[in-house]
Amino acid sequence: xxxxxxxxxxxxxxxxxxxxxxxxxxxxxxxxxxxxxxxxxxxxxx
Amino acid sequence: xxxxxxxxxxxxxxxxxxxxxxxxxxxxxxxxxxxxxxxxxxxxxxxxxxxxxxxxxxxxxxxxxxxxxxxxxxxxxxxxxxxxxxxxxxxxxxxxxxxxxxxxxxxxxxxxxxxxxxxxxxxxxxxxxxxxxxxxxxxxxxxxxxxxxxxxxxxxxxxxxxxxxxxxxxxxxxxxxxxxxxxxxxxxxxxxxxxxxxxxxxxxxxxxxxxxxxxxxxxxxxxxxxxxxxxxxxxxxxxxxxxxxxxxxxxxxxxxxxxxxxxxxxxxxxxxxxxxxxxxxxxxxxxxxxxxxxxxxxxxxxxxxxxxxxxxxxxxxxxxxxxxxxxxxxxxxxxxxxxxxxxxxxxxxxxxxxxxxxxxxxxxxxxxxxxxxxxxxxxxxxxxxxxxxxxxxxxxxxxxxxxxxxxxxxxxxxxxxxxxxxxxxxxxxxxxxxxxxxxxxxxxxxxxxxxxxxxxxxxxxxxxxxxxxxxxxxxxxxxxxxxxxxxxxxxxxxxxxxxxxxxxxxxxxxxxxxxxxxxxxxxxxxxxxxxxxxxxxxxxxxxxxx
Numbered sequence: 001x002x003x004x005x006x007x008x009x010x011x012x013x014x015x016x017x018x019x020x021x022x023x024x025x026x027x028x029x030x031x032x033x034x035x036x037x038x039x040x041x042x043x044x045x046x
Numbered sequence: 047x048x049x050x051x052x053x054x055x056x057x058x059x060x061x062x063x064x065x066x067x068x069x070x071x072x073x074x075x076x077x078x079x080x081x082x083x084x085x086x087x088x089x090x091x092x093x094x095x096x097x098x099x100x101x102x103x104x105x106x107x108x109x110x111x112x113x114x115x116x117x118x119x120x121x122x123x124x125x126x127x128x129x130x131x132x133x134x135x136x137x138x139x140x141x142x143x144x145x146x147x148x149x150x151x152x153x154x155x156x157x158x159x160x161x162x163x164x165x166x167x168x169x170x171x172x173x174x175x176x177x178x179x180x181x182x183x184x185x186x187x188x189x190x191x192x193x194x195x196x197x198x199x200x201x202x203x204x205x206x207x208x209x210x211x212x213x214x215x216x217x218x219x220x221x222x223x224x225x226x227x228x229x230x231x232x233x234x235x236x237x238x239x240x241x242x243x244x245x246x247x248x249x250x251x252x253x254x255x256x257x258x259x260x261x262x263x264x265x266x267x268x269x270x271x272x273x274x275x276x277x278x279x280x281x282x283x284x285x286x287x288x289x290x291x292x293x294x295x296x297x298x299x300x301x302x303x304x305x306x307x308x309x310x311x312x313x314x315x316x317x318x319x320x321x322x323x324x325x326x327x328x329x330x331x332x333x334x335x336x337x338x339x340x341x342x343x344x345x346x347x348x349x350x351x352x353x354x355x356x357x358x359x360x361x362x363x364x365x366x367x368x369x370x371x372x373x374x375x376x377x378x379x380x381x382x383x384x385x386x387x388x389x390x391x392x393x394x395x396x397x398x399x400x401x402x403x404x405x406x407x408x409x410x411x412x413x414x415x416x417x418x419x420x421x422x423x424x425x426x427x428x429x430x431x432x433x434x435x436x437x438x439x440x441x442x443x444x445x446x447x448x449x450x451x452x453x454x455x456x457x458x459x460x461x462x463x464x465x466x467x468x469x470x471x472x473x474x475x476x477x478x479x480x481x482x483x484x485x486x487x488x489x490x491x492x493x494x495x496x497x498x499x500x501x502x503x504x505x506x507x508x509x510x511x512x513x514x515x516x517x518x519x520x521x522x523x524x525x526x527x528x529x530x531x532x533x534x535x536x537x538x539x540x541x542x543x544x545x546x547x548x549x550x551x552x553x554x555x556x557x558x559x560x561x562x563x564x565x566x567x568x569x570x571x572x573x574x575x576x577x578x579x580x581x582x583x584x585x586x587x588x589x590x591x592x
Contacts, residue, residue, distance in 0.1 A: 024131045027326040031127045038266040045259025
């Protein structure tokens with residue numbers, strides 16, 4: 001039980017890091033998608 | 047404006063003031079006044095961050111900017127989402143861990159008192175001045191609409207705002223910003239819808255964009271190339287937007303107390319981070335949509351008579367001079383060009399009109415960008431909606447000015463008053479003195495607004511240029527603090543002073559567009575402080591510590 005508890009505590013920061021990493025990647029990917037989309041709109045209406 | 051417009055405007059504005067004062071009733075100490083007792087959830091942080099950044103200038107100038115220069119201004123925001131990520135990784139955990147009131151307290155922890163004081167002073171100068179411009183922006187609307195004296199208008203605008211900012215503190219600022227943003231988004235959405243609805247029969251949204259695209263207004267992505275060379279003076283292109291915009295956003299959100307103060311009110315660093323990252327998602331599309339309204343207004347005026355000049359108050363002044371005949375002659379040519387559908391001639395005649403206006407009103411740059419959207423609203427939108435959109439501009443102004451006054455007061459109290467004037471204040475005295483400093487900065491901003499009427503260019507640019515003169519250096523200090531451990535306080539202090547002088551010289555020489563000043567300022571501080579530290583240039587100099 002104690003071992004399991006220790007394991008959970010050790011995993012917490014790691015999971016926290018992975019959690020935020022997903023957020024950061026999502027923000028950057030969303031920006032890239034927008035830039036591509038805006039480029040296509042620019043070409044289309046030129 | 048009709049009676050119903052006045053009614054809607056009055057109800058909306060007074061409602062916000064009462065709501066702000068009501069929300070301040072539980073604030074009794076410094077924690078409540080500046081940090082909202084660190085109690086706010088992420089969506090309040092998000093709305094507060096957005097409300098602080100999106101000033102009246104955003105809604106007043108951005109559509110006009112798109113009308114005259116096209117959509118490319120949106121690129122200026124491309125660096126913002128990247129900056130949000132960096133701030134979440136490096137800045138937020140440190141600020142929250144140290145439980146600071148202002149971002150600059152961290153610099154004392156890392157360097158020394160003088161570096162903290164210098165950085166806080168740079169912030170106070172730049173934010174104090176730009177807040178003045180933010181008061182002036184909605185004031186020109188009133189003066190243009192009602193023919194009021196601009197100085198009295200500034201006074202009324204700043205005075206009303208101070209009522210709830212002074213009594214409310216950070217919590218009232220955040221809660222009023224929530225209401226303000228809801229009204230703003232509703233108003234801008236209705237404006238966009240109405241422009242499309244007012245287009246000629248058979249012409250829809252896509253056709254309007256096609257029409258504007260034919261005049262180069264859909265230039266969302268530009269590469270800044272002039273022939274075979276990159277144009278460093280080109281203001282908005284993808285490179286200045288991503289790189290310069292990143293540094294500007296990093297400095298603004300990471301080191302400007304008016305923004306740092308917003309996410310310090312969050313109840314945990316998780317809530318701060320989510321608020322900032324959601325801003326990274328929303329900001330670019332939101333700005334895109336605001337600019338799109340300007341492009342739609344441009345399309346609208348392809349089929350309706352556009353004024354030859356959008357600021358009627360200046361035309362009235364100019365027609366009282368010897369240039370009256372010249373102006374009337376151009377107006378007649380303009381009408382003839384519209385009747386003959388000679389569209390290229392229209393732009394030329396507008397420019398000629400501006401040239402005559404400049405001669406008629408010496409010292410005025412005859413720029414009417416800020417008046418385009420407002421003129422469209424007054425002349426074409428139905429009763430009620432005009433009042434709502436005027437309220438939108440007021441509320442946007444109040445949201446950002448309130449946050450700025452709160453931040454200016456917090457820096458003055460925490461970084462100067464409690465540090466140098468009275469170190470042992472009790473809670474009640476702290477709270478009372480904070481209110482007086484809020485009042486002081488409100489009055490200071492009004493005085494600056496009195497002198498802002500001849501800034502020229504678009505107001506949104508004026509604020510960004512002003513920010514860029516200081517932000518790079520402030521950011522450089524923070525970057526050295528976070529990432530270059532071997533640099534000490536004396537080196538970074540001297541490097542910052544030198545860099546600020548160099549930035550002002552570069553700006554005066556007009557070598558590069560203003561967005562690059564953020565990059566150059568930050569790099570100068572880093573390089574000079576490394577150089578000074580490495581060469582040991584200051585080892586025999588002793589600074590007196592406070």
